[in-house]
Amino acid sequence: MGFHKSSMDIELKNGHLLTAYCRRPSGEATYSELNLDDFLGAKKGHFAWSADGFSDHASDVNLKLEGPTHEPMLHAQLEDEEGGQRMDVVNLADCIKNENGRLRFMDCF
Template identity: 45%
Template sequence: MSFAISSNDVRIEERDGHTYLIASSRDEDGNYNHTELNLDECLGNNEGSFNWSGEGFTGSAENIHLSIEGPEQLPILRAHLRDSEGNTHDRDVNLSERIVNDNGCLVFQ
């Protein structure tokens, strides 16, 4: 299940050269907690494609945005990623592939 289903106000914010995933996520007691995850610590750019085993994608990305899509509430991160030759590529990644709500905290796994 997508973390977006157990969270409210899911969004991204760019600050200090990094992209943060921000949400108010429900814990086991039903309370909502403010939580943030620096996406640059778990997502990289490999020649114009998102890479889960990398880091620091923001430095080579433009037009970064998040959309929550479909009945499954899939959190899709989209961006124009540059390759080593400077060409940009429209790319997206489903953040729920590797990010979960762990008792009210967004966690990369």
């Protein structure tokens, strides 16, 4: 289950810090932060999980909660192999979970 289904006030700070208040099994919500640069990179103009440092190669980074289930979609202009920029998007819920009130990266691909 994606973290967004058990979290609130999901935000992106400084272009790479995912923050949220995540519910614990007790129902209490705790503040959590996850540095996306530790798990998300950019290769040839596309986001790449299990890589790092995407924000070093990105501009116009923003997080939008989209669709009827408010999927957390990260959008950015990323450098491609020719030195240009291309827009890419990644669903953060694919590889991030809420584990006992904390945002955690999970191997997903």
